[in-house]
Amino acid sequence: MKDIIIIGGGPAGLTAAIYGARSGKSVLLFEGKAFGGQISKSHKVENYPGFEEISGFELSEKLKKQAELFGAEIITAKVKAVEENEGSFTVAADKEYKARTVIFAPGTEPKKSGIPDEDKLIGRGLSYCATCDGNFFRGRDTAVIGGGNTALQDALYLSDICRKVYLVHRRDGFRAEKSLVEKARQRENIELVTDSVLLSAEAAPIIKSITVENKLTGEKRVIDVSGLFMAIGQTPLTADFSSLLPLDSYGYVEAGEDCTVRNGLYVCGDCRKKDIRQLTTATADGTVAATKAVEYLDS
Numbered sequence: 001m002k003d004i005i006i007i008g009g010g011p012a013g014l015t016a017a018i019y020g021a022r023s024g025k026s027v028l029l030f031e032g033k034a035f036g037g038q039i040s041k042s043h044k045v046e047n048y049p050g051f052e053e054i055s056g057f058e059l060s061e062k063l064k065k066q067a068e069l070f071g072a073e074i075i076t077a078k079v080k081a082v083e084e085n086e087g088s089f090t091v092a093a094d095k096e097y098k099a100r101t102v103i104f105a106p107g108t109e110p111k112k113s114g115i116p117d118e119d120k121l122i123g124r125g126l127s128y129c130a131t132c133d134g135n136f137f138r139g140r141d142t143a144v145i146g147g148g149n150t151a152l153q154d155a156l157y158l159s160d161i162c163r164k165v166y167l168v169h170r171r172d173g174f175r176a177e178k179s180l181v182e183k184a185r186q187r188e189n190i191e192l193v194t195d196s197v198l199l200s201a202e203a204a205p206i207i208k209s210i211t212v213e214n215k216l217t218g219e220k221r222v223i224d225v226s227g228l229f230m231a232i233g234q235t236p237l238t239a240d241f242s243s244l245l246p247l248d249s250y251g252y253v254e255a256g257e258d259c260t261v262r263n264g265l266y267v268c269g270d271c272r273k274k275d276i277r278q279l280t281t282a283t284a285d286g287t288v289a290a291t292k293a294v295e296y297l298d299s
């Protein structure tokens with residue numbers, strides 16, 4: 001019987017592991033895929049206090065090492081189900097594990113755009129991760145879809161290695177930080193294609209162009225690109241736990257700033273319903289969730 005089982009190895013889950021283990025509790029953390037969550041795919045992080053600049057991958061590695069240093073046990077296995085028993089939880093992963101408390105930190109995954117044959121285009125020019133796949137399009141033309149921080153960061157990253165980058169966004173206002181938008185405007189090889197939606201990507205069999213429509217004029221435009229990067233937001237990875245967790249209509253877990261669902265059950269990071277999803281708010285959540293779990297264990 002562990003004191004704390006954490007589901008998810010992004011910044012929120014790893015911070016919870018650091019706080020839980022450092023409080024002397026036995027901590028077991030599960031990560032289904034790669035450690036570090038979404039941030040490990042960011043090639044450059046400039047807004048995590050204490051680091052003027054660090055790659056998302058390096059930051060994830062540091063968090064993992066720190067959690068292990070304090071005694072957290074980390075397992076790579078997908079958690080399939082969690083069952084609540086009286087005063088404890090059974091977690092089904094590669095086998096069954098038991099814990100007195102569970103902290104959910106499963107994070108989110110990239111949203112799909114819904115263009116025809118989207119799944120078939122993956123690996124044929126379409127990608128959801130510019131830092132993972134951008135290098136395949138070195139010296140060529142690419143498009144990024146979206147107007148949030150991810151889209152702007154992706155466009156800036158790609159503009160360093162690609163000939164031209166088209167940033168296609170459905171409005172003319174951007175959700176992304178002003179400084180990123182300003183940087184993008186100053187790059188000569190980034191073209192902002194605003195008020196425009198992506199209709200399709202043409203491939204034979206590899207993407208050769210995309211078609212976008214200007215929402216104000218109805219005009220359609222074919223843009224020749226080899227790479228298409230989707231950066232239109234995230235879906236919370238909570239569906240497997242819907243019987244245990246209160247979810248809103250988008251699938252985010254409804255829990256307040258105390259990160260507490262009920263005694264013994266906690267949630268942290270991007271999958272929690274909240275206004276601001278940032279690295280710093282994810283690690284803050286991890287701190288709160290683990291501290292609440294420790295308080296409960298000691299009560």
Ligand code: NAP
Nearest residue numbers: 045146147148149150151170171175231232233277278279
């Ligand atoms: P986001 O902030 O939710 O932005 C999604 C963007 O995609 C928005 O511009 C949205 O347009 C657009 N969009 C949504 N659905 C669309 C659709 N079906 N078709 C076309 N466009 C669509 O997502 P994100 O950029 O992935 O960022 C997620 C969170 O992580 C944010 O809180 C962000 O600040 C954070 N983040 C932080 C860092 C960092 O700390 N370094 C890096 C990356 C991301 P509208 O604006 O019109 O809704």
